[in-house]
Amino acid sequence: MKYKMFFAGSGGQGTLAMGQMIAKAAMHEGKEVTWLPSYGPEMRGGTANCTVVVSDKPISCPLINEADVLVVMNLPSLLKFEKMVTPGGLLIINSSLVPEKASRDDIRVLEIPANEKATELGNDKAANMIMLGAIIRETSVVRPETVYDELAVMFTGRKEKFLPMNRKALDLYLH
Amino acid sequence: MKTVFAPTSGMTPVDTSYCPGCSHGIAHRIIMECLEERGALGRAIGVVPIGCAINAHHFMNVDMCESTHGRAPAIAAGIRRVHPDKLVFTYQGDGDLASIGAAEIVHAAHRGEKFTTFFINNAIYGMTGGQMAPTTLIGQRATTAVDGRTVEQAGMPLRVCEMLATIDMAVFVERVMLTNPAQVRRAKAAVHKALDIQEARKGFTFVEFLSACPTNWGYAPVDALKWVEEKMAAYYPVKNFRTVEL
């Protein structure tokens, strides 16, 4: 089993954190993982992309030519990266911020209104957790329980008060 | 028989390599006497510069290291991080400190590094053969300013004490000269005071010595001392710029 995943959005959308959650959970399930961000001089508002590879075997290369799973958080990301999805692969779109449809018909496309749902839950920042739930349900790349554990680690101490909200966001499309 | 004089054990029993009339010998000796009087020779670590005084580690009888040109204050900062309880000093000339090492001395002062810098200002590059230094006086001849330094070409001489005294963490800044016994005694008092403040961990301490370089100036040793008193001290006032109560 090998998953090549690419997450694309803009800074501040939690795009990199989404990829990290999957990488950490997969590692704790005993898988080999790599997480590779794009990096640039922008601190906020620039593009924020990351590549995650999850595999049963050692991963030769953390860079990917095509993605089995592409997650796009905004329109520029869809336009730029749609072509990198493997035929038959999965594209998950944050339809709240992507007014256009996917142009390819040889891939599976899932639209999640993540920002709208997050607003309904009362936390705009939880859009990435909503997307994460959908990714895990659609791919089974990691088990939900492992992600719950990661979430609990992520929201400890002063951040613990945010745990229930994020768990709720994660669960929205997880099951 | 009563001992009326003994050389300090802070100096190794060898002849120095300095020219006749050079002030390095006096500066070395008073610094080392101060360390000996404080019983600090065994817990002192010194850093020598690039310049004539690179040889100082042959004469100063303490643990020492050489420095890349101008970086002695950075090196001393490193030593300080490993040995917070030792007595650390740098010994630097004016080319080393005021030119290539200007950034390091400013930042050592600015961080309040707990070491002492002894600055030998003889208004010239000595070891390389008499080139103009940042401290060379207007009109003073140098091998790279054969008709004398001009403001137009090289700006005004840099007053290091005055500059460092604007930095809050430079808690002791004093300029002395080594031209007669009274001035040497004043210089020695300044060295002790700087070391007192270093040992009290108050901040950065700095002593500038107006020094003679008869060879590169082209003066006889006695005339060179006169030139320090008359010309150098007129531009570089001999005084305390900053001190701190202990």
Add this chain to the structure above:
Amino acid sequence: MSKVLMKGNEAFAEAAIRAGCKCYFGYPITPQNEIPEYMSHELPKAGGAFLQAESELAAVNMAYGAAASGGRVFISTSSPGLALMQEGLGFICSAEVPLVALNVSRGGPGVGGIQPGQADYIQVTRGGYNGDAKIPVFAPAGIQECVDLIYECFDIAEEYRNPVLILADGMMGQMMEPVELPPHKGITPVDKISQEKPWAITGTDSHEGRNVIYSLRMQPEVLEKHVEKLFEKYARAEKELTRWNSLSLKDAEVVFVAFGTMSRLCAEAIELLGERGIKAGMIRPISLWPFPDKAFDELDKSTRLVISAELNMGQMLYDVKNAVQGRVEVGLINRTGGVVPSSLEIVERTLKLLEETK
């Protein structure tokens, strides 16, 4: 030991702390800024000292002072910063002081860019410093290997009384991979330094005689003797520190020579070439100096092309040609400026080179 998922730069810093690093000195430069940031809050907790230098010039000299007085010292920078440190590193070789330096390299020349590059190959293997000196250089291909190397290199540096360099690149610094962190060795207490390092300048109270650390030798014969002594160490380093990793050399028609990030891409290119029925292998130098010439004795008779694959204009190519000694054709696959080729591009260019050398 359980694994943790760590960003390369933070793992490198943690590895140095666990190796008993007493002092870290650094100056901000991308893409290694997480190292000074991490050190600033973690090193003091471990009993060490962090200092943000005013420049790389100051950082390398602070490192020299701390190491000359017996501390375990780690410094990190990125390409242009290493250029500034070179004078200091040459001086430190001459003064025979140990320290570990990490270059998280980027594209050049000049300020260049901040994306991954390997254009510092000549800078690190030949040194930008003046004079006859050498610094062992290791190039890890993943975060675990980099952590292990940093941990080990403090011992190597101290054994040889010489700086040791590690060349990672921006991709490794920013990437996350699971790592198993080595145990804490602890920092040598200040009053034990002179037992471990009797040469260190710790004050004459703490050791016999007087210690002086110096580089200046005015008599040519004396300097020559000193350099010869350094080169006896370097000869020993060539015997003891040469490291490489060979992959699928048997029956290989083509063999890549690649280090660091480029070796990861070549590893995937080998898989892709295999799918097309072409047997490819790789020699991955882990030590860049000493360069693993011996690895090339393992080349199979089946190999008719060796490809130096690099993120520069072909700097390692000279070492590869020198090691191959004309036994087979040598080609180059490269990108530079921070551009990292895809494994597919490597495959296509390999096929073209194979075609040309038929």
